[in-house]
Amino acid sequence: MPLIQVTYSPSNRSCCRNCYEKIAENTIRIGYYVKKGGGYTNIQWYHEKCFTKANLWGVTDIELTGLEELSGQDRLRVKEKFEAIQSKKNPVKF
Numbered sequence: 512m513p514l515i516q517v518t519y520s521p522s523n524r525s526c527c528r529n530c531y532e533k534i535a536e537n538t539i540r541i542g543y544y545v546k547k548g549g550g551y552t553n554i555q556w557y558h559e560k561c562f563t564k565a566n567l568w569g570v571t572d573i574e575l576t577g578l579e580e581l582s583g584q585d586r587l588r589v590k591e592k593f594e595a596i597q598s599k600k601n602p603v604k605f
């Protein structure tokens with residue numbers, strides 16, 4: 512099951528895989544774990560706004576983690592975002 516992690520960026524060193532801009536410190540970033548050959552797992556980071564349904568093409572059963580770490584308003588907004596993204600084909604487990 513692909514895992515998606517939402518977290519506040521601890522630094523401005525990670526780059527968004529969509530727009531290739533830096534992700535500013537203390538802003539929300541969305542991490543998408545990608546399985547590589549041999550079980551190695553890579554994580555790709557995205558700006559909150561840059562992560563869309565298109566990133567989940569062909570993916571089923573997404574697990575979202577880290578919501579509880581966000582402050583109230585941010586948590587609600589991110590949850591709504593994933594509720595909008597999810598479909599029968601892409602159920603999201605919160």
Ligand SMILES: [Zn+2]
Nearest residue numbers: 527530558561
């Ligand atoms: Zn971006």
